[in-house]
Amino acid sequence: MRINFTAVFGAAIGVALGLAGAASAATLDDVKAKGFVQCGANPSLIGFATADEKGEWSGLDIDFCRALAAAIFNDPTKVKFTPLNAKERFTALQSGEIDVLSRNTTWTMSRDTSLGLKFAGVMYYDGQGFLVRKALGVSSALELSNARVCTQTGTTTELNLADYFRSNNMPYEVVAYEKNEEVLQAYEAGRCDVYTTDASGLYAERLKLAAPDDHMILPEIISKEPLGPVVRQGDDQWFNVVKWTYYALVNAEELGITQANVEQMKTSENPEIKRFVGAEGEFGSAIGLSNDWAANIVAKVGNYGEIFDRNVGPSTPLGIARGLNNLWTKGGLQYGMPIR
Amino acid sequence: MSNPSVYVRAAMAPAQPAPRSTVGVAGWLRTNLFSSLWNTVLTLLAIALIVSIVVPTVRFTLVDAVWSGEGREACLAANGACWAYVKAYLPQFIYGRYPIDERWRVDLVYAMLALGLVLLMVPRIPAKGATLAFMLLVFPVVAFVLLTGGGLELDGGLIPDDVMAPSAFRFWIEYGAVCAVLLALAAALAAWQGASVARTLRNLAAALAVLAVVLLAVSVDVGLEHVETANWGGMLVTLVVAVTGMTASMPLGVLLALGRRSNMPVVRLASVVFIEVWRGVPLITVLFMSSVMLPLFLPSGVTIDKLFRALVGVALFNSAYMAEVIRGGLQAIPRGQYEAARALGLGYWQMMRMIVLPQALRLVIPGIVGSFISLFKDTTLVLIIGLFDFLGQIQASANSATWASPVTGISGYIFAAFVYWIFCFGMSQYAGFVERRLDTGYKR
Numbered sequence: 090m091r092i093n094f095t096a097v098f099g100a101a102i103g104v105a106l107g108l109a110g111a112a113s114a115a116t117l118d119d120v121k122a123k124g125f126v127q128c129g130a131n132p133s134l135i136g137f138a139t140a141d142e143k144g145e146w147s148g149l150d151i152d153f154c155r156a157l158a159a160a161i162f163n164d165p166t167k168v169k170f171t172p173l174n175a176k177e178r179f180t181a182l183q184s185g186e187i188d189v190l191s192r193n194t195t196w197t198m199s200r201d202t203s204l205g206l207k208f209a210g211v212m213y214y215d216g217q218g219f220l221v222r223k224a225l226g227v228s229s230a231l232e233l234s235n236a237r238v239c240t241q242t243g244t245t246t247e248l249n250l251a252d253y254f255r256s257n258n259m260p261y262e263v264v265a266y267e268k269n270e271e272v273l274q275a276y277e278a279g280r281c282d283v284y285t286t287d288a289s290g291l292y293a294e295r296l297k298l299a300a301p302d303d304h305m306i307l308p309e310i311i312s313k314e315p316l317g318p319v320v321r322q323g324d325d326q327w328f329n330v331v332k333w334t335y336y337a338l339v340n341a342e343e344l345g346i347t348q349a350n351v352e353q354m355k356t357s358e359n360p361e362i363k364r365f366v367g368a369e370g371e372f373g374s375a376i377g378l379s380n381d382w383a384a385n386i387v388a389k390v391g392n393y394g395e396i397f398d399r400n401v402g403p404s405t406p407l408g409i410a411r412g413l414n415n416l417w418t419k420g421g422l423q424y425g426m427p428i429r
Numbered sequence: 430m431s432n433p434s435v436y437v438r439a440a441m442a443p444a445q446p447a448p449r450s451t452v453g454v455a456g457w458l459r460t461n462l463f464s465s466l467w468n469t470v471l472t473l474l475a476i477a478l479i480v481s482i483v484v485p486t487v488r489f490t491l492v493d494a495v496w497s498g499e500g501r502e503a504c505l506a507a508n509g510a511c512w513a514y515v516k517a518y519l520p521q522f523i524y525g526r527y528p529i530d531e532r533w534r535v536d537l538v539y540a541m542l543a544l545g546l547v548l549l550m551v552p553r554i555p556a557k558g559a560t561l562a563f564m565l566l567v568f569p570v571v572a573f574v575l576l577t578g579g580g581l582e583l584d585g586g587l588i589p590d591d592v593m594a595p596s597a598f599r600f601w602i603e604y605g606a607v608c609a610v611l612l613a614l615a616a617a618l619a620a621w622q623g624a625s626v627a628r629t630l631r632n633l634a635a636a637l638a639v640l641a642v643v644l645l646a647v648s649v650d651v652g653l654e655h656v657e658t659a660n661w662g663g664m665l666v667t668l669v670v671a672v673t674g675m676t677a678s679m680p681l682g683v684l685l686a687l688g689r690r691s692n693m694p695v696v697r698l699a700s701v702v703f704i705e706v707w708r709g710v711p712l713i714t715v716l717f718m719s720s721v722m723l724p725l726f727l728p729s730g731v732t733i734d735k736l737f738r739a740l741v742g743v744a745l746f747n748s749a750y751m752a753e754v755i756r757g758g759l760q761a762i763p764r765g766q767y768e769a770a771r772a773l774g775l776g777y778w779q780m781m782r783m784i785v786l787p788q789a790l791r792l793v794i795p796g797i798v799g800s801f802i803s804l805f806k807d808t809t810l811v812l813i814i815g816l817f818d819f820l821g822q823i824q825a826s827a828n829s830a831t832w833a834s835p836v837t838g839i840s841g842y843i844f845a846a847f848v849y850w851i852f853c854f855g856m857s858q859y860a861g862f863v864e865r866r867l868d869t870g871y872k873r
Binding site: 136277298 | 501660828831
């Protein structure tokens with residue numbers, strides 16, 4: 090915390106409250122110097138980023154930031170979270186207020202190219218889905234002909250919906266509301282048969298229904314919403330750290346390295362595992378970290394599958410199946426680039 | 430001598446009781462509620478309306494409510510409000526994510542604020558001036574140090590780094606230099622204007638000394654853990670924004686109101702422009718500019734604390750409104766008052782301080798309180814720039830996986846409404862009390 094003379098008379102005391110060094114080219118050096126990662130997070134999204142009664146953060150996006158802290162400091166607590174709403178998230182990243190944005194942000198071309206941002210990976214493959222009552226007796230979205238569909242007005246959700254039903258030649262009726270709460274209420278009250286929004290959102294909203302178990306999410310996903318961590322353009326070293334933190338999480342699951350067995354794995358003879366835990370090669374130092382960076386991530390936070398199960402998986406209230414987020418070997422899209 | 434055909438009553442006839450139909454409960458009902466067919470219909474409709482609102486509300490909030498339990502299962506079982514959730518999250522509603530071990534600091538600030546307000550607001554307690562000075566000068570500094578942890582690093586910046594390394598020493602050298610320049614300028618100005626040089630210097634030196642003490646106080650490391658404002662939340666943020674806004678907008682508003690009625694064209698124009706610009710822009714726009722646009726204008730590496738940006742925005746915004754309220758009061762003071770004050774030989778500031786403002790402010794108490802109440806409720810707008818005030822904290826918590834249920838959100842909102850109502854109602858009641866005491870209300 091530093092303050093200079095002119096600022097004292099100009100902006101007075103408050104400047105100092107948050108006058109943080111930041112946005113220079115070498116984010117990794119800055120992060121190491123200040124001793125923590127500043128991570129932009131969603132203020133409140135079930136399963137992805139929520140703070141409990143004691144103010145402890147948890148969630149899939151949160152755990153990614155903890156993994157990043159573990160990779161750099163071998164300490165998952167060396168991370169500070171800045172809650173950001175959708176409008177200010179990119180400004181916060183561009184202005185250097187945060188080091189990484191892990192806030193269910195969809196990877197799109199315009200964001201990747203013209204906003205001066207770089208997406209480091211896809212922590213969660215989301216997409217628009219459909220929530221229906223089990224009593225309706227449908228098992229596929231293709232059986233939803235003539236359905237009344239609840240959705241939010243003025244969102245891409247509404248457009249995706251129109252595309253999907255038109256291309257499948259199904260007549261339908263839209264029941265649109267301004268706010269999410271209204272949509273859910275309308276669905277609960279039976280004013281529509283189907284509720285559509287992003288699948289992760291459907292799982293979260295389902296918890297707010299009186300009898301969540303009477304409702305199900307149909308398998309069809311009709312849009313692409315790849316959500317992942319974002320960094321500023323122009324700092325390739327930092328980009329690599331964030332990107333390979335993500336790949337380390339996925340690789341760990343592929344190799345069967347878990348929080349529980351990572352210590353034994355350090356003596357494994359498997360060359361891939363040896364490279365992963367840093368027993369062979371100098372992969373950590375190549376990105377400015379210690380050589381056991383990947384092992385530290387798994388030891389402190391777990392692998393991708395563990396993070397998924399802990400925050401959104403079947404054993405949590407959300408109960409989201411792995412689906413597209415399964416490993417590529419199990420029919421999903423999560424694919425860890427090889428460490429070699 | 431008496432005339433038997435004339436009857437003169439020697440004693441008053443005993444008073445008859447009022448007709449039974451006009452006394453007691455029945456009489457009151459008859460005259461007030463059922464005096465005509467039309468009124469009877471209205472009364473019955475009103476009763477039906479009240480019953481249809483009050484009964485379900487009471488059922489939902491009290492009878493069917495769940496008072497204790499753990500997690501969303503408890504809330505799911507409820508047909509009414511889920512107070513167990515509010516109970517579990519109450520500390521977070523009050524402190525936000527302020528570290529649990531450090532919350533005594535917030536408590537201390539709350540206690541000081543409450544004590545200061547009581548001392549100031551109860552008329553019988555003496556030493557108002559000393560208390561006010563304490564609350565306006567000492568309390569903000571103490572609160573700042575307690576809440577943030579203090580220990581600002583002042584290292585100067587006027588002398589280039591290669592001449593002298595950044596340090597507190599450099600800062601104080603520069604501070605001394607700037608003070609000397611300011612004093613010299615003031616002395617020259619005073620001499621040119623023909624005012625008392627010694628008095629000007631004394632006043633300015635006192636102000637600079639106070640500022641130095643304040644800077645020293647916030648820069649001394651008192652050994653408290655630093656708590657960033659990103660972790661502040663709930664009632665803490667609401668009160669910080671509201672109290673700062675109120676205390677800052679009052680003097681600023683007075684100055685702007687006086688400026689707008691000033692005879693000096695530059696001052697008048699500046700005041701008018703300031704007031705009209707800030708009043709012409711919605712508060713949301715101000716907050717958005719401060720949170721989304723301002724960081725892009727600043728040199729990279731410089732970030733101004735988000736809460737501080739919001740505080741400045743709210744204070745300036747409200748001072749514009751306050752200025753217009755106070756100007757209304759100034760206009761209501763008859764010209765004779767100004768002329769009488771002048772005739773007594775009072776200067777401008779003496780006239781304003783002793784004659785005009787006491788009367789004007791007294792007249793506009795309802796307007797001021799109205800502004801304060803709307804300011805208190807406007808604090809909820811800081812939510813859109815990612816600050817968690819009381820309402821924002823409640824909204825965020827209702828979305829937690831462990832508590833999400835159909836009634837969680839509604840319970841939180843009811844609780845929020847109740848707390849806001851308590852605060853606003855308290856403010857208007859106190860204003861009513863002050864008005865009655867000063868007897869400015871227009872009595873019928």
